[in-house]
Amino acid sequence: MFCTTNNTYYYSLLVTIFLVLTFVFPSEGQLSATFYSNTCSNVSTIVRNSVQQALTSDSRIAASLVRLHFHDCFVDGCDGSILLDVGGNITQSEKDAVPNANSVRGYDVVDSIKSTVESSCPGVVSCADILALAAESSVSLSEGPSWTVLLGRRDSLTANQAGANTSLPSPFGSLDDITSKFSAVGLDTTDLVALSGAHTFGRSQCQFFSQRLFDFNGTGNPDPTLNTTYLSSLQQNCPQNGNGATLNDLDLSTPDTFDNDYFTNLLIHKGLLQTDQELFSTDGASTISIVNNFANNQSAFFEAFAQSMINMGNISPLTGTQGEIRTDCKKVNGS
Template identity: 45%
Template sequence: MASLRYLLAAALVVAFVLEGSPSQAQLSPSFYSSTCPNVLNIIEDVLKKAFSSDIRIGASLIRLHFHDCFVDSGGPSWAVPLGRRDSRTANRALANQKLPGPSDTLDVLKSSFRNVGCNDNFDLVALSGAHTFGRAQCRFFRGRLYDFNNTGKPDPTLDRTLLKQLRELCPQGGNGGVLANFDVKTPDVFDNKYFSNLRLRKGLLQSDQELFSTPGADTAAIVEDFGRNQNAFFKNFVTSMIRMGNLKPLQEIKGRLD
């Protein structure tokens, strides 16, 4: 099951944050083989149980990977170098780093990715594809529904039918914590429907739709490709997750809390 394999990969973020491995000079895919040789089986069992009780756990774990300052990720789907220590200090780093926001324009999104060492086209589009499952609160996209860019009108790139549905879910002055599906087609499956949605102007966040609807955007062709070819999306997602996980890794004492 492809979607479960990707969830298992994301789950290793949590495991390696908590795991107290010995100091090593180099990162390695077998870093934990001696200290916890059954780590993948343990994580798979825990994740299956968590997934059965909370359908959103996969999306939450991938989000954790992204927001914890690009820390460890791995799993049975691909081999990655392990042994980073900066996951213990990631929250402090977040205070000094501008993360991409739900209302960012494509230029801002591209700049955010370049600033951390990821590329601003394939990495940006592939990693945004994690929004193929999960939820977002109304407060993160309500501006698109009623007052886009202070125009007093909705975002013109948002499908009219979806606009009506989202306004019913998120009325002006309503509860900003109400959740909406990122993917209107298969909200709980890791697939390529996110990209098909963008082609139909059904991206939930402005930052999602910007990838396809920004005039002249080089990301639009990538969205088209991933929307037609799910294997291409999966392949590039793996590559981009590994690249993100390898950004400026801290090892040994450098990654420990004082």
């Protein structure tokens, strides 16, 4: 009886000590909104001002920076690996992967932001965190929602071009394929639909959807889910054997504003990419009800998008002593 009571006492004591230590010394892998409070308290302002300045000369940059963050996080987590050029121990860059080459942009803006941050807080803020902050600023400055960005990521020492070629969702993929790629990084169906809503601003090249216009799935006919008036307009802008790099608004109504028009466009079959329209036009898909909700309730979309960006930003970050804080986002320190 004495031994049982004694063991219970010590067990309770150990649990209490563990809880206290957990509170005082949080997990190394935990990101925090106040991570730079004592080391670079103005980093959010620096990033926001830099994005705002970039927008004055490039209306596309907001959407591009959000996409850059997305393409980083889906390959080995949010670690800034997409920013690395070939050189030193980097023999293959994610920049040159099929989904990124001649498509993903905004690297120069990230370099500029990093330079400004380094001038204020040298060796403190990671490139991965700059991507996360730039994405939030890009959305909020485009009339979209704002959210508290969790920080504390460190930068990768490696790049994974093969992973970029296989892990990133393809604009030609089926809904099942896209869903499985989101699931593989811990994101659910609501995350999929909400994050797809980032296509409410920005542009896409003809090469990423032209197969829908003339020979969908080898049928010799256009994609039957495309609004016929919209189809005619796209065929004029993207003729067969034309310039595959020609840009088209992802949201034909408000291409530079972050709103829920992307979803209202899907309801009238005016989704530009195959993967956009399939969210609404795939029979029996669980995504349909979410699209309807977001199309009819912009606040619901904004709330879900903000949470999904936080969820995405939590994909396998390097923290603590992992990785490094790059002084130049394009290369590993010392290379």
